[in-house]
Amino acid sequence: MSTIGADPSGSVAESASEDESVELFRVWCRRLRDGDRDALEAVFRNLHYPLVGYTVRFLAPDDAEAAADVVQDAFVRVWEGRHRLDPERSLKALLYQTVRNLALNRSRDARTRASLLAERYEAPVRATPAPDERLEEARMRALMTEWIDALPDRQREALRLSRFDGLDHREIAEVMGCSPRTVNNHLVRALRTIRERFEALQEDETIQ
Template identity: 30%
Template sequence: MVNAINLGDNAVFERIYRMYYPALRFFASKYVGDDESEDIVESLFLRVWKQKKLLASEAHLKAFLYQATRNACLDFIKVQGRLNKRHHVWLNQLEKTEQDYLHHLVHTEVLAELHRAISKLPSQCRYVMQLGFVDGLTNEEIAQTLSLSVQTVKNHKVRALKILKQQFAGSISELLLIYIFLH
C-alpha cells in the first residue's frame, strides 16, 4: 500500500479533517439540517480518529467518509423518528390523562353535590331518590322495597327533582341538568 492513508497519524488526520469537514457538514445538512449536521460530522471524525483506520487511497477515504456520514445521518433520522413517535404517544397519553382527570373531578363534584342535596330532601323523597339514584333500583323495585305504588314512587321522584332543581337554580346549568336526570 504505497498510497495508503493512515488516519492514526495526527498530521494526516488533521489535514483530512480540514479538507473534508466543510463538505461533509454540507452533505449531512441536506439530510438532517445545519445544527445536527455539525454534531454528526464531528462524531464521525471522532470515531474515525479512535479507530485509526488505514485506507488504501484518497478515493477509498472519500467514499468511506461520505458513506459513513450518510449512514450516521440515516441513523440520526431513525432515532429522531422513534423519539418523535414516543413523544407524540406520551403527549396523547398526557392529554387523555388530563381529560380523564377533569372528567373524574367534575363527575365526583357533581355527585357529591347531588348527594348533599338528596340528604336534605324530605324523608320519603330522600329514600326514593337514594334507592333509585344511588342503588340503581327501578321504580317497581323501589315500590316493592318501600311498600308503595309505582305511581307514588314516580310522584316522589318528581317532587324530589323539583326541589333539587330549585336548590341548583342557576348554578352550573342546574347542576348539569340534575346530572343528566340522574343518569
C-alpha cells in the first residue's frame, strides 16, 4: 500500500470549535462509510501526527518509524472495515483504540517491554531567561515527567489522553475499554497525586 499523504501544516479540525470538530468527524465518518477516499485523506491529515505521538509511547524510544507504520496499519483497517462504521460513535476514539491495540500487539510479538516516552514540557517562550530560571524550568519538567511516569498505568494513560491528546471522557473510555465514570476517577486520582507531590515539594523547600 502506498503511504497516505499527510500535511503537517495544520488541519481543518484544529481551527474549529470543539462542537464543530465533533460534527466534522461525524461527516467524515459517514463519507468514509460510503467509500469516500477524500474523507480518509482528511482524517489522516488531522490525526496522523497526534496518533504517531501517542503510539510511540508504547514502543521503544527509537521506534518512531514503527509507530508511523502502526498508524498507517490502523487507517488501513478502518478503511477495510468502513462499512461497519457508526457516525454516532467517535471516529477519533476508534483510531486511538486501534493504534493502541496494534502497538501493544507489536510489542508482545517482539517480546519487548512496552515503554512510555517521557512527555516534553515546553516552557513558555520568554526573552533570554536567566540561567537559574532555565535550570528551575528544566528541574520542574523532569519532576513532572517523573511524577507522571510513577502513576499507575491506567491513571497515566487517562491523564495523557486527556491533557496531551485532547480526548474527552467518552472518547478515552472507548480507547481504554472502560466507562466515562472510571475515566473520571482515574483523572481525579492522577491529578490529586501530582498535586500532593507538588505540595510536598513546596513544603520541603520551605523547611530548607
